[in-house]
Amino acid sequence: MTIESHTEFLSIDTPEGRHQIAWQCWQKDGMDNAPLLICVHGLTRNRHDFDTLAAELTDHYRVITTDIIGRGESDRVSQPELYGYPLYVSQMMQLLAHLREKTGESTVDWLGTSMGGLIGMMIASSPHSPITRLIMNDVGPRIPLTALQRLAEYVGKAPIFSSQKEVEDYLRIVASPFGALTDAQWQRMALYSSRQNEQGMWEMNYDPAIAMAFQGIEADVDLTSIWDAVACPVLVIRGQESDLLTAEDAKTMTSKKSVQLVEIPDVGHAPALMSDDQIGMVRDFLVM
Numbered sequence: 001m002t003i004e005s006h007t008e009f010l011s012i013d014t015p016e017g018r019h020q021i022a023w024q025c026w027q028k029d030g031m032d033n034a035p036l037l038i039c040v041h042g043l044t045r046n047r048h049d050f051d052t053l054a055a056e057l058t059d060h061y062r063v064i065t066t067d068i069i070g071r072g073e074s075d076r077v078s079q080p081e082l083y084g085y086p087l088y089v090s091q092m093m094q095l096l097a098h099l100r101e102k103t104g105e106s107t108v109d110w111l112g113t114s115m116g117g118l119i120g121m122m123i124a125s126s127p128h129s130p131i132t133r134l135i136m137n138d139v140g141p142r143i144p145l146t147a148l149q150r151l152a153e154y155v156g157k158a159p160i161f162s163s164q165k166e167v168e169d170y171l172r173i174v175a176s177p178f179g180a181l182t183d184a185q186w187q188r189m190a191l192y193s194s195r196q197n198e199q200g201m202w203e204m205n206y207d208p209a210i211a212m213a214f215q216g217i218e219a220d221v222d223l224t225s226i227w228d229a230v231a232c233p234v235l236v237i238r239g240q241e242s243d244l245l246t247a248e249d250a251k252t253m254t255s256k257k258s259v260q261l262v263e264i265p266d267v268g269h270a271p272a273l274m275s276d277d278q279i280g281m282v283r284d285f286l287v288m
Contacts, residue, residue, distance in 0.1 A: 001029045003058050007073070012094045014069070015082055021091055022047070022073035023066040026054040036099060036108040037061040037286070040092065040116025042270060044155055044206050046072035048192035049113070052274045053282065060287050061109070066095060068115070070207040072192070080209035088119050096123075096130055106130060109286055113137040114244065114270050118223070125229035135235045135282060138242050138270035140249045141227035145220050147244040147269070156211030161202040167194045177241065177268025185274055227253070234259045235285040237278075239267035260285065 004027050009020045024047055027034070037057060039050040047065035054063035067074040068088050077083065100106055110131045112120040117136035124131040154174050161167045168190035175189070194202045238250045240263050247263075254261050262281050264271050271278055 001031075003028050003055055005054075009073075010095060010098055012069075012091055014077065014087060014090070016077060016079050019069060019075040019077065021066060021069055021075065021095065023064060023095060024054075026058050026063040026065070028058040031058065031062060034058075034060065034062045036103065036105050037063045038092075038096075038108050038110045038120075039063060039065045040068065040110070040112040040119055041065075041071070042114035042116060043151060043210070044071070044204070045113070046192055046205060048072070048188070049272070049274075050111075051188075053111075053279050056279050057283065057286070060283075062103075064095075064099065064108075066092075068119075070210050072205055076207040076209075080207075080212045083207070083210045084213050085119065085122060088115070089122050092119055092123060100130075107132045109133045109135075111135040111137065111273075111282060112139075113273070114139045121223070121230055122226055124232055125226045129232070131232055133233050133235075133286060134230065135237065135285065137237045137273065138239050138245050140236065140245045140253050141223040142246075142249050143221040143223075143244060144246065145217065148214060148217055148221070150243065152211060152214040155214070156208050158203060158208045160197075161194065164190050164194065164202065167202050167204075177239065178270065178272040179239070179264070179267035179275075181272060181274065185272070230256075232258065235282075236261045237271055237273075237281065238263045239269055239271050240265050241268040242270065244269040 007024045009022055011018050011020050041049050047067050050065045057063055069091055070076050070083055107130050110120040117139040120134050124134050168186050171190055193205055195205045197203055236250055236253050238245050250261055253259050
């Protein structure tokens with residue numbers, strides 16, 4: 001069966017007015033009634049990180065990916081102080097409401113990498129949450145200060161590149177913890193992680209102002225009270241070399257009977273979920 005993929009734009013409410021967000025649906029012919037899987041990317045990433053995984057899971061799902069505001073093809077806000085989880089959760093709740101109206105589906109499964117996992121955790125913790133199963137890719141309720149400091153070192157920068165090859169070389173450094181990717185995967189990541197400016201140069205495809213959220217953080221971030229309210233089954237995926245989700249924190253998360261943990265060797269923060277074995281971990285949890 002043919003896999004169809006189409007991108008749409010949704011106008012959402014924000015504290016500074018209406019903004020458009022990009023979202024994409026992956027679906028096989030004849031799967032109009034398949035359940036929904038929502039995939040949400042990490043801090044500086046975009047929806048195309050899930051292209052391979054989305055195509056692989058269309059036997060079971062209609063897969064929805066999106067660019068969180070300030071990234072990819074979604075709008076950027078003019079007030080950088082708005083970048084943060086209240087805005088991101090609001091975006092996703094509005095997208096979920098739109099999908100419910102469009103498809104009639106009131107429940108979803110959720111896969112989130114890093115920031116996307118925290119957004120999912122926050123929504124899953126709410127009463128009457130629409131999330132039935134949650135995958136948290138290399139993130140937990142405690143974010144160590146050292147990891148936040150590492151991210152802050154490059155997130156707020158606005159490097160300029162003269163070619164896609166330079167973008168790729170840069171990503172091979174800052175995204176090296178993602179693990180071993182093929183040359184084709186690095187090239188594809190560079191393509192969607194950058195955009196050409198009016199001068200014909202290449203820049204990263206996110207608003208550097210998202211780094212404002214890191215200002216003033218001087219201690220670990222503890223979201224345990226939110227995590228404690230999550231009642232749905234959870235799969236925690238951890239890169240064994242991760243500095244953002246420590247081995248101790250991941251083990252603590254499994255004190256809940258509904259939580260499973262898998263660890264991926266030779267990977268840091270965060271597993272790319274592009275290889276057959278990593279996609280298989282996701283499939284095994286979701287398709288039981």
